[in-house]
Amino acid sequence: MSKKLLSGCLVLALGAGYALTAFSQAKPEVLVKQRQSAMTLQLKYFLPLALMAQGKVPYDASVVTRNAAYLEVLTKMAWDGFVEGTKGEKTRALPAVYADPAKFKQAQDQLHAAVGALGAAAKGGNEAAVKAAVGDVNRACGGCHDNFRAKQ
Amino acid sequence: MSKKLLSGCLVLALGAGYALTAFSQAKPEVLVKQRQSAMTLQLKYFLPLALMAQGKVPYDASVVTRNAAYLEVLTKMAWDGFVEGTKGEKTRALPAVYADPAKFKQAQDQLHAAVGALGAAAKGGNEAAVKAAVGDVNRACGGCHDNFRAKQ
Numbered sequence: 001m002s003k004k005l006l007s008g009c010l011v012l013a014l015g016a017g018y019a020l021t022a023f024s025q026a027k028p029e030v031l032v033k034q035r036q037s038a039m040t041l042q043l044k045y046f047l048p049l050a051l052m053a054q055g056k057v058p059y060d061a062s063v064v065t066r067n068a069a070y071l072e073v074l075t076k077m078a079w080d081g082f083v084e085g086t087k088g089e090k091t092r093a094l095p096a097v098y099a100d101p102a103k104f105k106q107a108q109d110q111l112h113a114a115v116g117a118l119g120a121a122a123k124g125g126n127e128a129a130v131k132a133a134v135g136d137v138n139r140a141c142g143g144c145h146d147n148f149r150a151k152q
Numbered sequence: 153m154s155k156k157l158l159s160g161c162l163v164l165a166l167g168a169g170y171a172l173t174a175f176s177q178a179k180p181e182v183l184v185k186q187r188q189s190a191m192t193l194q195l196k197y198f199l200p201l202a203l204m205a206q207g208k209v210p211y212d213a214s215v216v217t218r219n220a221a222y223l224e225v226l227t228k229m230a231w232d233g234f235v236e237g238t239k240g241e242k243t244r245a246l247p248a249v250y251a252d253p254a255k256f257k258q259a260q261d262q263l264h265a266a267v268g269a270l271g272a273a274a275k276g277g278n279e280a281a282v283k284a285a286v287g288d289v290n291r292a293c294g295g296c297h298d299n300f301r302a303k304q
Contacts, residue, residue: 034196037189041229044186073225077193 028086035081036091038074045070046137049118053134061122064130068115068122071137075115079108092150107143114140180238187233188243190226197222198289201270205286213274216282220267220274223289227267231260244302259295266292 045067051057114137121133197219203209266289273285
C-alpha cells in the first residue's frame, strides 16, 4: 500500500495519542475514550430493548434482532481498555477494577453470557423469552456498574 | 420484567438525554456522542490493520479477522446519528452532510462495500489481498472525511 494511506484515516490517528510502532500501547486517555465509546454504543442499542421489555415502547422484533446482534459484538470491545495505566484518568471506574481483576472478569463473563442468551432469544423470536433475556442482560450490566463504577 | 430494571443500565440513561417515550428522538448531543463513539471504535479496530498494511507492525491474521468482523458491524452504527437536529452541535460534520444527503449516502455505501470486501479478504486469508482491501477501506474513509468533515 502506498504512502497515500496517510492522507486518510490514519493521519488523524497519529495526532490523537496512538503510537505508530506499538499500537497496543495507546495512550491512557485514548483507551478510556475507546472503552467509553463501547459503553455508549452498548447503551444505544440496549436501551430500546429495555424500553420494549418494560412496555414503554412497542415491541419491534426487527429492532430486537438487530440490536441483540450488535450487542454481542459491542460487548467484546471495552475490556482491553481497562488497564492499570488508565488509573490516573478521570473516569468512574473504581480501583476495584484493578484490585480484583478476577471478580471484574467474572462480571464481564456474566454479561457475555447474558448477551449471548439475548441473541439466542432474539433469533428464537419468542417475545416473552426476549423480554426475560433483556432483564438478565440488565442485571449483568449491574454486575459491573454496582461494584466497579462510582455512582456519580 | 419488573421495575428492578430501573436500577441497572437504564437509570443512567434517563439522566443522559434519552427520551423514554420516543427513543428515536434522543437529544442532539446524545446522537453526536453516539456517532462519534462509532467512529472512535472504527478507528480503534482499523488502525492496527492500516499499520500492518504499511508494514509498521507485524501482520497478525487473527487480529485481521477479528477487527475486520468488528468493522463490518461498527460501520453500520454512525449514520442514524446524522440528523438535521444535530446541526447546532459542536462537531466537525460539515453542512454538506445535510445539504447533499445523496452524496453522503453514496460515501457511506462505498465504505460498507469496502469494509465488506475487507471482511471477505480476511476470511480468504491472503495477506496481499487483505492489505489491498485495507487500502480501499482507507480511501472509502476519505470519501466522507474529505468532503463532509471539517479539516480541524
